[in-house]
Amino acid sequence: MRTKAMALILGLLLGNAHAVTIRVNVLDSDGKPIGQAAVYATPDTPQPVARAKPKTLIIDQVDKEFVNHLTIVQTGTPVSFPNHDKIRHHVYSFSEAKNFELPLYEGTPAKPVVFDKAGVVTLGCNIHDWMSAYVLVVDSPFFALTDNQGAAQLEVPAGHGYAVSAWHPQVKKRPPGNAKVTVAAGNSTELALTLDLKKSFRPIRLPATANLDAGYR
């Protein structure tokens, strides 16, 4: 057991020398691929905390939309919310994982927001109902977004067991279905995860033709 842990740490430290690929296909209940779904693998063994100060991530606000819509971060990652619009935004979240507010601001806030608790953080803008974005905070460095074919690849150190999970903002149940895999060295694994999606309702953005041409767009 100890040797196993040591090997993992070693492997992690040594880069991807012993990395294997887990291919994940995310499908909906009808078997159709789901794009832009988060996929992450949590090692069975807890991660060592020892690591460098994580790099600050950026979620932009451009043209009164968040970019990107879904961002996956590892626990403890600071995220900055630079505002590229000429108007102010009021970014907030009432999620349990991170309850914060950036009251009406322009430009880049002085301090980034550190997501220090795993979970889903739903972002909104107080003055633009339609603006929404999600930050999925996971206790793992192994995560990816599916492409339009619903496929994602996770490079993980070989020889460990992982809980592979998928998530999507429209998923019906939380936590979503996940799968346990153990990946051996040199063997890439392929697995499929099914998500039950619901219809999302978000406030509808005012149409571009709305009589608000005074620099609204």
Added chain:
Amino acid sequence: MPVTVKFFRPFRQFRSRLLFYTIGLLLLALAGVVAVVNQVFRDNTEATIRHELLVTERIFLRLLSERSQQLTQQATALASDFAFKRVIATQDQDTLTSALANLGARVQADASFLVSIDDSVLANSLDPQQNGQLFFAEELLAQAEAEGAAARLMLIGKTPYQLIIVPVLAPEPIVWLCLGFVIDNTVLAQLKQLTQVEISLLSEQSQTLQIQASTLVPSPRQRLPLFQTDADGFFWHTDKDLYLSRLVVLENQQTGKLIALIERSWPKALENFYRLQWLLLMIALLSIGLASLAAAWLAKTVSKPLQTLARGAQAIGLGNYGYQVQIHSQDEMGQLGMAFNAMGTQLLEKEKIRTLLGKVVSPVVATELLSHDVVLGGETREITALFTDLAGFTSIAEQMPPQALVALLNGYLTEMSSQISRHHGVLDKFIGDAIVAFWGAPVADAGHAQQAVHCALAMQHALRDLRTIWRQQGLPLLSMRIGINTGDAVVGNIGSIDRLDYTMIGDTVNLAARLEGANKYYGSEILISEQTYQQVCSRFACRELDTVRVQGKQQHVAIYEVIARHSQLTPEQHQLCLNFADALAAFRQRQFPQAKILFTGLVGSFQDKPSALYLQRLEELAAQEVAADFDAVYDLAK
């Protein structure tokens, strides 16, 4: 005494009858019109209301749904309150409850709930006990989850609410905000303003129908039966009014039914009709009045001339032929009046003629003439003809002034003709002082001979009275000769077509005339022929004077002098008759000496003129030789 009851008394007056029938027919027609209008109007009104109720139902449902949308929008706006979202994030129960109450108050919601995403009640304004429990309207939550918002009418406890559920988005749903608005009389009053119908909201829970709210004042509490919910409009009574209604099931849930009753007041719907009925009634009364006046006027125009005509007819019936009715109208009545007057004129004319005729001819003849078509021609009848003449009138006439003469003559003729009329004789004509009359025609009369003789005696009697007067006036005393004969004669209208007499012709008539003249010869007053004698001898005493030879006749005719009625015969007259008969018999048996004695005796006793004639004849016979064939028959003197 029997009592009779008249069940139907026909109208005596034409006016009443006309009035009765006119008004009766008018009433009948009006009643028909009113009945038809009534039926049609009611049917139409009912059909219209049923249709309107159907339309109103749609409007009502539409209004409800619009209200839902409105409330949903309000709730959505409320749910976007950022501060409220912050409160939710604090998860502080008291703050949450307080904030929810505040939120509800902003839109005047009667109830508010905050429901978590997993359907448990986080806070509510009605009952703190419910917090933490499952929300009672899970279906509605599911609907809100599927559609973004949901609205429904529901009973909470026993109160009907319009429930609105919207999510609180941050920006995805973090809780459900549920607002409830009680549907009470105020809400229904607003709906009534828009739909113009009465609306009641009913709930049906375990077979119990209860009125929750109503625009009807006061609410008809206990009188609503359970109706077929698919009823296409139905009538029902409140305490004071009748309504045509329609049931609309708003919600049908396990917990209970919510039913709307859309009602239109039936009397109110008929208000227009009542106005029309009043109008009809006024028109009816007016037309009855006018018709009565018209009928009265018409009756008057008809009955008045009728009464006038009736009076006229009465007058004419009484012989007042000159009566002229005054009807001035130009119509049939006027024509009738003119015809009536023409008739009267005609009758008057006829009456004049009849009167004149009665003077010119005998009334009996006049009547006979008027009753038949006057035609020329005659018939053979047995009649009795009578001729009279005044002895010595011609010589008197030459001595008297004409006026006095005419007066004398008129007095005489008037008296005589009245005697003839009285004895039913026909006065044929006057010829100067002579009178011609006859009996037995034109009206058959078996006793014509007796009547004639009776009349002759009466005439002589009347003459005696006249002579009394004449004597007083110093007028000459005239005597009258009468000749009567009975036999067949031709009677009829004789003359020209323009001018004719009802008269008689024939030997019978001639003999009567001759007998009249023969009075002078015999010194007698009334001479009758044998034929007359046969018919009157039973009643009148006569004596045979002679047997004469009538010109143109083979047979001899015995002639008689009328003495008197048997009943009035005096003994002297009787004696005279007996003695004269004896003397005549002796004469005829050629016992002339004997006859001479007897006649002389008669002349001595009675100054009998016929006896004197016979004495003269005896002398003539003595002066010459009596012929062997002496038969005591003489030629009738002319």
